[in-house]
Amino acid sequence: MKGREFLINLCKACNDGKSTAKLHSQILKTGFSHDSFLATKLTSLYSNFSSIEQVQKLFDEMPQRTVYLWNSILRAYSKRKRWKKTWVLFKNMISDEKGEENVPDNYTLSTVLKACAELQLLKHGEILHGFLWKHEKIRLDLFVGSALIEFYSKCGEMSDASKVFNEFEKPDVVLWTSMVSGYEQNGYFEKAIAFFSRMVLEEGVDPDRVTLVSLVSACAKLMNLKLGRSVHGFVVRRGFESELSLVNALLNMYAKTGIVKVAEILFRMIEVKDVVTWSSMIGCYSRNGASVESLNLFNEMINRGCRPNAVTVVSALQACAVACDLDEGRRIHELATKRGFELEVSVSTALIDMYMKCLSPDEAVNVFRKMPGKDVVAWVALLSGYALNGMANKSIGIFKDMLCSGIQPDAVSMVKILASSSELGILHQAECLHGYVTSSGFDNNAFIGASLIELYSKCGSLDYAIKVFEGIIDKDVVLWSAMIAGFGIHGRGEEALKLFHRMVKSSAARPNDVTFVSILSACSHAGLLLQGIEIFHMMVNDYGLHPGSEHYGIVVDLLGRTGELEKAMDIINRMPVPVEPHVWGALLAACRIHHNVEIGEVAAKNLLCLDSNHAGYYILLSNMYSVDGKWGNLAKIRSLIKEKGLKKMIGQSMIEIRNEVHSFVADDKLHPECEKIYELVGQLEVILKLQLQHI
DNA sequence: TTAGGGTTAG
Structure with a gap:
């Protein structure tokens, strides 16, 4: 048996495809090809160093198939994420006539359960679990346990995952982590944190880096920066800073909570970045409106030799959409095509969204047509895009086509559909959609309720909007804000104010920045100057909110409408946030009404510095000149519009x-x-x- | 021979 031992030692020395092939030929030469131990060793070596085809070939040639050999081939497919094939092979295994000991063991079960989890084969996995009731030793194996927990949580069955977990007297850190991440991935973020606390505080189990990744993700989803920061401190204390997945999770937490500066510092501190690190930071900039930084980083990533993946491209496309940068968007589209992920659902959808937001609907439609698997997100991107491009009349047809294709809308898509429909203002359509909302059981969704209120308000039916509003018992801040805005767009400022005070006095909802946009613009539309200013002070002094450019814009509009142009100018000069074009636009519009060419020109000058290609602003300025009979200036503006080729x-x-x-x-x-x-x-x-x- | 984790679209 000396030769066998020699071959076993050779196996240990194999570290690439070449030495494995050499070993294989030696096994054949020395007549040990029937040795099941060596056959299994050889299969797993091929699995590590060669193509799956070679592994399969070797497997097919084996005269004997032990459970170990089956486990090797199952693992070879599972490692390559060939889940379907893994499952099919398992079925062959249990019905294999050549096999001598083909009863699946703990290794088999953990591999196959993983395949069931990935393929979401709930029934099949449950049968395997049933089989395990007769085999306690396998069932209580820690590897099988974590596979079962992962299987149930990937199928969305957390109560079953919990039952599996409770069977273990002494679950290890992996089992605990499987539960924490199971809760996190199924959207039970509070439960994930509670489970983690139980693990650490009650059971004294030491979390490892993987546990912390799931915990940080839960913090990010809940925007729980306080806990997230303390986890960050723990990570530093434990010296886990070199664990890239964990640092990426932390980076993402700061990105999601909008703490861009901290995310930036953390990003620059990471020496060896991977594609997830880059994508997270690019996405962070895009989500927070910093499109220039986002696109610069995207280019920096490429220049440094890191290949973007589909996720990176999606984030960069968002930046193009925010910046209305059609050329850059097209370049990234080309890149996605070259890299072969143009047709991935998320990439195509991001492309549709980008083209629509860059006001190029034809290009968006081309992408949509090419998409192989259109899901609800893609349909809704198209539908909202049409509304954005002033073709809301097409939206309802798209919605019908979507339903005909068997795609069911979820809550987010329903909100978007209602918003698109509100661009049309067709009451009959609103009523139909309201019916659909009710029959689909979306009644109690506050966001959908708010969208319905907005829709009815824009269709001119404030009564229906009030009915929807009063019909919802648990009114949250979104709902109150929508109703206040409803009164606002109907010019019923007094009633908007009444509702606002009712909200403040008699509800648990606390007005937020959106509520103040609604109530301020309601005051503005109704010319309620004093009340508007009072509300603005309330926002700052009573609620400690920081007014954004939008709030200042409305205050300027408010003062402007009542002719207080100097005061409006003064407010702009003292604004602590960057002055966005719409603020100057509000002042310019007011100057036109009140014939103040002097301030109007200041407003126009600033406005055109910020946005020199907006035809509407030039027209506003030229209208001001024409009202005041300044024909020379008017002619200049008109020729400038022609020169720039601007079109309203x-x-x-x-x-x-x-x-x-x-x-x-x-x-x-x-x-x-x-x-x-x-x-x-x-x-x-x-x-x-x-x-x-x-x- | 075996486990649990991080970035994305409406």
Whole structure:
């Protein structure tokens, strides 16, 4: 048996494909090819160093198939994430006539359960679990236990995962971690944290780096920066800073909670970055509106030789969408095509979103057409994109097509569909969608409720909006804000104020920055100057909120409408946040109304510095000149518009006849064209809504 | 021969 021992030693020395092949030929030469131990060793060596085809070939040639050999081939497929094949092989294993000891053991079960988890084969996994009831020794193996927990949590069955966990008297850190991450991945973030606390405080189990990754992810999802920071401290104390997955999780936590500066410092401190590190930081910038930084980092990543993956591209495309940078978006599209992940659902969807936000709907539609597996997110990106590009009339058709394709909307998509429909203002359509919401059981969703209120408000039916609002018992801040905004857009400022005070006095909801946008603009539209200013002070002094450019814009609008142009100018000069174009725009519009060319020119100058390609602002300025008879200046502006080739999107009118929506350019020909339609349909029931829509 | 983890789209 000397030769066998020699071969076994040779196995230990094998560290690449070449030496494995050499060993294989020696085994064949020395006549040990029937030795099941050597065969298994050889299979796992091939599994490590060669292609799966070679492993399979070797397996097929084996005269005897022991459970060890089966385990080796199952692992070879599982390691390569070939889950379907792993499952099929397992089925072959249990019905194999060549096998002598083909009863699956703990190794087999943990590998196959993983395949069931990845393939979401709940029933199959449950049968395997049933089989284990007769084999306690295997069932209580820690590896099988963690595989079972992972299987149940990937199938969304956390109560079953918990039952498995409770069977273990002394679960190890991996089992505890499997539960923590199971809860985290199924959206039970509080439970994940509670489970972690139990593990550490009650059971005295020392968390390792993997446990901490799941914990940090839960903190990020809950925006629990306090706990997250303390975990960061723990990571540093324990010397886990070199664990990239953990640092990436921390980076992501700061990114998600909007602490960009800290994320930036952490990012620069990471010496060896991987694609996840880069993608997280690029995504951090995109989500926080820093599109220039995001795209610069994307280029830096490529220059440093790190290959972007689909996730990186999605984040970079978001930055293009934020910046309206169509050229850069197209370049990234090309890159995605070259790298072969253009057709991945998330990439295609991000492309649709980018093209739509860069106002190039045709390119978005091209991407959508090419997509192989359109899911609800892709459909909704298209639908919202049309609304954004002033073609909300197409949205409802897309929604119908989506339902016909068997795609069911979720809560987020319902919100988007309602928002797109609100661009049209067709009451009949709103009622249909409301019916759909009710029949699909989305009634109690506060976000959907708020969208319905907005939709009915924009369709002119404030009564329906109030009905929806009063019908929801647990009113949260989103709902209150939506209703206040509803009163606001109807010019019913007093009622908006009344509702705001009711909210403050009689509800648990605390007004946030959005609520203040709603109430301030309600005051502005109704010309309630004093009340508006009072609300603004309340926001700062009573609620400690920091007004953004949007709030300042409304205050400027408020002062501007009532002719307080100097005061408005003063507010702008003292703004602690960057002045965005719309603030100067509000002042310029006010100057036009009140014929103040002097301040108007200051506003225009600043405005055009910030955004020199917005045709609307030039037109606003030229209108101001024409009202005041400054024809020379007017001519200059007009020629500047021509020179720059700027075009203002033309307003359109929509008319719905039966179930068809028709749009017209809103000029003098509008009415005759409408009449034509009337003639066309004769005595048929016409018109639900006629609305001038500025695109 | 075996385990648990980090980035993305509406």
